[in-house]
Amino acid sequence: MNKEAKKQEILSAFQFRHATKEFDPEKKISDEDFAFILETGRLSPSSFGFEPWRFVVIQDQALREQLKPVSWGAQKQLPTASHYVVMLARTAEDMIYDSEYIEHMMTEVKKLPKEAYEAISGFYKTFLESDFKLLGNDRAMFDWAAKQVYIALGNMMTAAAQIGIDSCPIEGFDQEKVQAILEKEGVLEGGNFEVAVMVGFGYRVNEPRPKVRQDLNDVVKWIK
Numbered sequence: 746m747n748k749e750a751k752k753q754e755i756l757s758a759f760q761f762r763h764a765t766k767e768f769d770p771e772k773k774i775s776d777e778d779f780a781f782i783l784e785t786g787r788l789s790p791s792s793f794g795f796e797p798w799r800f801v802v803i804q805d806q807a808l809r810e811q812l813k814p815v816s817w818g819a820q821k822q823l824p825t826a827s828h829y830v831v832m833l834a835r836t837a838e839d840m841i842y843d844s845e846y847i848e849h850m851m852t853e854v855k856k857l858p859k860e861a862y863e864a865i866s867g868f869y870k871t872f873l874e875s876d877f878k879l880l881g882n883d884r885a886m887f888d889w890a891a892k893q894v895y896i897a898l899g900n901m902m903t904a905a906a907q908i909g910i911d912s913c914p915i916e917g918f919d920q921e922k923v924q925a926i927l928e929k930e931g932v933l934e935g936g937n938f939e940v941a942v943m944v945g946f947g948y949r950v951n952e953p954r955p956k957v958r959q960d961l962n963d964v965v966k967w968i969k
C-alpha cells in the first residue's frame with residue numbers, strides 16, 4: 746500500500762473511533778482480534794521501559810455487575826462490552842528505584858549486564874529524586890505510572906479501530922470503591938497495583954455524532 750493510502754486508512758480509523766456508549770451484547774470480538782489488541786498494549790512504550798501496568802480483562806458478568814454502581818461513566822458499557830479491561834498502574838512500592846519489581850525488570854526481562862544495570866539505576870534514581878521529584882510522593886508516583894498506562898490505552902483503542910472494533914475509555918468511576926471491589930475479589934494480587942483507567946471494547950449499536958474538535962490552529966503552535 747502506498748503512503749497516501751496508508752495515511753487515509755489510519756485517519757479513517759481515527760474518525761471511526763469514538764467513545765462508544767453502548768455495545769451490541771450479541772457481538773463478540775474474536776479471540777484472535779482481542780489478542781491483537783492486547784499485543785499493541787504490551788508493545789507500548791514506557792518510561793525507562795519499566796512497563797508499569799497490568800491489563801485485567803473482566804469477562805465475569807457478576808464482577809462487572811459489582812462495578813456498575815460505582816462506575817457512573819460505564820453504565821451501558823459495563824454490561825454490553827464484548828471485552829472490558831481494567832488497566833492497573835503500579836504504585837510507588839513497585840516503581841521505587843530499589844524495588845524487587847524494578848530489579849526484576851532490569852535483570853530478568855531486559856537482561857541488562859551489570860554495568861548497564863548500575864548506570865540505569867543511577868539515572869532512574871536521579872529521575873525520581875530530582876528530575877521529576879516523584880520520590881516520597883506516592884500519589885505523584887502512581888500518577889506517573891498511570892500516564893504510561895494511558896499510552897497503552899491509546900494504542901489499544903487505535904489498533905482496535907483499525908480492525909473495525911469500537912471502544913470506550915472510562916474514567917467515570919469512584920477509584921477507591923472500584924479498588925476495594927477488585928481487592929476483595931483478589932484481582933490486584935501479584936504486585937502493587939491501583940486502578941488507572943478502564944476501557945470497554947466491542948461493536949457499536951448506534952452511529953456516533955459527527956466528531957467535535959478544536960481547530961488545528963488552536964491546538965498547535967509552531968515556533969520557527
Ligand SMILES: Cc1cc2nc3c(=O)[nH]c(=O)nc-3n(C[C@H](O)[C@H](O)[C@H](O)COP(=O)(O)O)c2cc1C
Nearest residue numbers: 762763764766818819913914915916917918942956
Ligand atoms: C481518559 C478518558 C476517560 C473517559 N471517561 C469516559 C467515561 O467514563 N464514560 C464515557 O462515556 N466516556 C468517557 N470518555 C470519552 C470522552 O468523553 C470522549 O473521548 C470525548 O468526548 C471525545 O469524543 P470521541 O472519543 O467520541 O471522539 C473518556 C475519555 C478519555 C480519554
